[in-house]
Amino acid sequence: MKVDAFDFTLPEGLIADRPAVPREAAKLLCVGAAITDRTVADLPELLNPGDLLVFNDTKVIPARLRGLRRSAKIEVTLHKNVSADSWHAFAKPAKKLKPGDIIRFADDFTALVTDKFDGGEVALAFSAAGPQLMEKLMAHGEIPLPPYISSLRAVDEQDRKDYQTIFARDEGAVAAPTAGLHFTEDLLARFGARGIEMVATTLHVGAGTFLPVKVEDTVDHKMHAEVGIISETAAAKINACREKGGRIVSVGTTSLRLLESAADKNGIVHPFSGETDIFITPGYRFRAVDLLITNFHLPKSTLFMLVSAFSGFEKMRTAYTHAIENKYRFYSYGDCSLLYPADD
Structure with a gap:
């Protein structure tokens, strides 16, 4: 159809x-x-x-992360878990990223871009794995509200509930x-x-x-x-x-x-x-x-x-x-x- x-x-x-x-x-x-x-x-x-x-x-999970690739602001939304430390994610702006880039979300929390696909999708290997990665997401990530809500207002703590x-x-x-x-x-x-x-x-x-x-x-x-x-x-x-x-x-x-x-x-x-x-x-x-x-x-x-x-x-x-x-x-x-x- x-x-x-x-x-x-x-x-x-x-x-x-x-x-x-x-x-x-x-x-x-x-x-x-x-x-x-x-x-x-x-x-x-x-x-x-x-x-x-x-x-x-x-x-x-708090799957939306905001970080820096050197001085450029990058937002990623995780969408598929690949291994204990690896996810596929949608990145904005994806054109700024290439394999080998490091995205820094906090002093002790980074991700390596290991691959890049069509449609703004990238593969990320994080500096933490398993339960430690989940702890980092809880500390630095935000609830990934759909764009039709996040465009109306900011995500807040109430959304976690x-x-x-x-x-x-x-x-x-x-x-x-x-x-x-x-x-x-x-x-x-x-x-x-x-x-x-x-x-x-x-x-x-x-x-x-x-x-x-x-x-x-x-x-x-x-x-x-x-x-x-x-x-x-x-x-x-x-x-x-x-x-x-x-x-x-x-x-x-x-x-x-x-x-x-x-x-x-x-x-x-x-x-x-x-x-x-x-x-x-x-x-x-x-x-x-x-x-x-x-x-x-x-x-x-x-x-x-x-x-x-x-x-x-x-x-x-x-x-x-x-x-x-x-x-x-x-x-x-x-x-x-x-x-x-x-x-x-």
Whole structure:
């Protein structure tokens, strides 16, 4: 499909720069046979006993660093962990960098540029490794808020809390799995009381999620790979839910992409550990997910393409028009939707 088909106009005033308080007070647009307005607090009543929520327990790290290459200011955003001391990163301005350059972030914290790729991407080898590197990132890095938020205001300490889900456990993401930002302990207790179960998977979201689609046709776009994990225990729980007639409810597009990467043609989810670069566009046949909880996405983004594939292209265009007219808040800190699959 042509990428321009996924374009729409969003008023800047609808871009959320802070999350709703409390989190479950956010609006929830239910997109099924009809389009209805609810709130996230209504979710337990909208799901059935025996359904299974699959969430992403990745934890966002302070992956944005500002430093100097001699006297030139350089900003890097880590996006893929390669080894204990090495990451791939997007650099600005990348044209100032070449292999062999040293970027200094602090007196005791530097990175060597070991390679340079297209699109502003570089390979970095840090002066610290493993837990020590994570300590340096915590001390000198900042939470990598998406550009549509950081262009509205400065990143602050509140973002270290706000841009993290309550599920966050496994460090490695450089962007939050934002559907999970709406969940609170009170909401989880209500799911449990209704007999709705939960299971964790892990997909370390990369900064590539924010990159614009630069091709004219979706067939020419290449996704950045992200690392995901589904344990044997999690896979067994997911398959058991389906066998008992429950629905698999993906909390976010990251969980959905991982589940679909791990599912066979019969919809059986297998244990998974490795990279996925799955790119879902209209025409894709979903195998593992019955319902999707997700935020509102950018025009012409791979995520808007994904939700259009899940609920139907025309249905999602109608839903987004409704959301804009009713002043839903968009993007990472914004409101939410509960999507039902498109009619075959």
